[in-house]
Amino acid sequence: MNLDSVQYLADTAAVSDSSRAITIGLFSVIIAATLYITVWASRRTHSATDFHSGGRGFSAVQNGFAIAGDYMSAASFLGIAGMIALFGYDGFLYSIGFLVAWLVALLLVAELLRNSGRYTMGDVLSYRMQQRPVRTAAAVSTVTVSIFYLLAQMVGAGALISLLMGIQPGETYLGMSGETAKIVGIVVVGMLMTIYVSFGGMKGTTWVQIIKAIMLMTGAALLVLLTLSIYGFNFGSLMNDAAEASGRGAAFLEPGLRYGVEVPGDALQTMWNKLDLVSLGMALVLGTAGLPHILIRFYTVPDSMTARKSVNWAIGLIGTFYLFTLVLGFGAAAIVGHEAITTQDAAGNAAAPQLAQAVGERFGGEMVGAILLALIASVAFATILSTVAGLVIASSSSLAHDFYNSVLRKGKATDNEEVRVARLSAAGIGLVAVVLAVFAQGLNVAFLVALAFAIAASANLPTILLSLFWKRFNTRGAIAGIYGGLISAVGLVFFSPVVSGSETALIPTMDFAWFPMPNPALFSVPLGLLCAVVGTLTSKEQDFAKFAQLQVRALSGAGAEKASDH
Template sequence: MNPILLAADSGSSARSLTITLFVIFVLITLGITVWASRQTRNATDFYAGGRSFTGFQNGMAIGGDYMSAASFLGIAGIIALSGYDGFLYSIGFLVAWLVALLLVAELLRNSGKYTMADVLAFRMRQRPVRTAAAVSTITVSIFYLLAQMVGAGALVALLLGIKPGETFLGMDADTAKVATIVFVGVLMIVYVVVGGMKGTTYVQIVKAFMLMCGAILMTLLVLAVYKFNLSSLLGEAATKSGKGAAFLEPGLRYGKEVAGDPTQTFYNKMDLLSLGIALVLGTAGLPHILTRFYTVPTARDARKSVLWAIGLIGAFYLMTLALGFGAAALVGGAAITKQDKAGNTAAPQLAQALGEKYLGGGTGGSVMLAVIAAVAFATILAVVAGLTLASSSSLAHDFYANVLKRGQTSERQEVQVARISAFIIGAVSIGLAIFAQSLNVAFLVALAFAVAASGNLPAILYSLFWKRFNTAGATAAIYGGLVSAVLLVFFSPVVSGSPTAMFPHNDWHWFPLSNPGLISIPIGFLCGWLGTLLSREPADEAKYAEMEVRSLTGAGAH
């Protein structure tokens, strides 16, 4: 029996079990969402969960928000296919939390109310800054949403056992992927519209628990195969990868040295640096992570929640090493790319191989695959709900209430607009995700990190720490970083000009790097600095002093 692709005799049982487990999870989370809707009475409940979560609960929810499909599916896939170079993602995502903890977590919790723009607009003119923040939040969220939905689509053909020439409910594999993307999009809209922040947070807590249990189980089984000898695991992974010793050395995917082409070698090394910078700085600018700091009652709880999140996330990313190298060793690179060229199904394929080895052949493989598949779908649903909530909240609170209505609107109207916004953002994300199915989900998230670090992070840091900073500087930082990042991505090999691009049969790329962070992040900081110095608008020093006291002490915080 082939240990990689679903065997014919166990295909129907795996399919039934997968669907059953997924339906159970969806029903449980919908129940939580309906319960939370009855506890949502005002804007604070909808946007910030009534600021009622403990540091531990919020830490679990942050972990649930952060450990996305990119972490579980994408990173495992990149490590399985690229070895040492895939490890960069694990380290980058983890180190990024130190930046978030040291620079923004407590200060943001004390200075804001519901969204990132509350901090940026505290001492600026409201309308231009909130408009810019809303545009940036929605852009970053949609990039991130694409990754989750692409991950959902990649799972489907494997989980439902649809092979070439076969159909399921009248759908071939490609149609099933599209249908899944639409289904996930509809579910995420329901979570946000009905449950708000309370429902979304509890869904994320449940998902974080499930994901950690699944990752721990798979890690222990992988290590048990090699009698907890890491050297044996890595050696087998290198052999089965088809790349030999190079699999365990840097340069297989990033920073490649191209013989006889020093220019391309230089670009490859710069791309590696760009990716690293984007991963490390991006977290502190992610809107859906920043809004989580508002759900706790005090700054102390905000710090606690980040510490809990770091512990949870750190343990998880260490386990992605076992999952990635385990998939390379037990599944093999050829079988992984046969199922999904970007490697997004490496973790579920590893689960099936482990199940067949330890749980009794094909049926055991089907059971293990179904369980991990349900965990993966839970991961996707929880993260897309958080992203949709962050972007719809920004559209309603920042743009509608404070820009269009100039603050003259009721909380009820604002929440109603947030719910309508969730439908719009969900529809846009569904449409774009259908075109991005060929890309690795971890890579898509790295692009979201680059956009967040380019537009949001400069504006946040300048607002918190630079007295001279003004409205012109804030809008210049956000738009400068955002536009440069998106334009560079559009003209990069990610979108056109390469076999794995979104449009592989077209070529309009001129920017040589796959990740724009190396260029766009400095542009964001430079635009904020120049915009401030070239503007004649005086900085509001009294407001800055008030913000400084509030951010550092918590006095007057919401």
């Protein structure tokens, strides 16, 4: 098999005008379809319940597909495939961590949270606490996690647009350089996500996510089948070619290429590298159950049993998809090649679309390659749109429901006022995400999501679990836990090699890094938990009767829809 010729095509073939036309046409169809859904949903959004939770009318299957669509983000499709293509075995750790995390969400959070809250995690955290300080902290944490997650989607959008327009370094298209094209892609995604949330609310967002999940599973399955068919469905042969093409041989198929790297003669750095691997795993496994945009999906179903069933559906879809990423990543390494991948995008975010183009060219020439590239890239674009919509509605709902209504208006805001503030918040969050994403384009999107997971695991999950299971837990503990976990996670990353002190850092010209690990969860999760416990024990506040009421609500669902009306 002449894989060198395929690599050459993937590396040197220019994207023709006809290819661009196909891509733009498919993008236009997806955008038109999702905008139609948004308009349809806006006509059926009449109350705060409709806007925040879609009227609680989705079935387990529908919500399962929506959860999968929300969760399988650009980090999954673009970032993880790129990580596997560049680092082999170590890249697949993301897939494993993201999937295992759902066991925590299923067993500890989904059913109890659905029974205990109304729209947001702030409903649960504040139920037996002082409303205003706890809801403020919940809103701050929700927005922070969502912003970091949004950055990943925006960066993925920029890489995708640049690839699809066929813009290589030093080239221009429609008067735009490669960097300008990426920025335009980021702005377009920002505008669309604001429209989806502002007009469609949770109903529109959910249906966009359902359609996107179907498209993503279908597109990924097609690309996996075509890739495996090149190797006669012999995955071992594919892995061998991937290892050979990577230039790293057997090391490509073994741990230690990116995480837990052993540095000869430097035992201290070797230790930090191995601890960073543990830290990454902790963030991935614990983070899902604290992600605000995942937690609010449990409120879109009529009862807790449906919430549990929807998680089961999501696990099946997500597990299947992450097995696909293994083929996509190793396929890109073998067929596209390391050099072509890093030339297009240094972080590897365009590896999956590049694989689609190379496979298509092998089966039917440049036109088939262009069609398959356009198809897979359109699926990736739909993935980005649906995920950012979910993130924005989580943030805007928290700002409107937790902060505006409960804190500023002391629970006296009308439904119309709350929905109006949510729509304005969506526009503001979209603007902030666009501006920040412009400066974060060099980072791998899978890493950015891992950072969001670390913050969620440090700030949100400990306080949620303590609220549900520890009767002594109180207001000071909740506030200390949220802010302690949030500040420790963000602070440690700020003083890590991610931000300064290395060639790949966000600010490569400066060096103020003293924390040696890119992933902070190993320290920030215990710190968040410690802050929550110490805060609780240093306060005399306690309300065992309220805790008993919360337990009854969590186990039975009695009065859940009025969880915030007390």
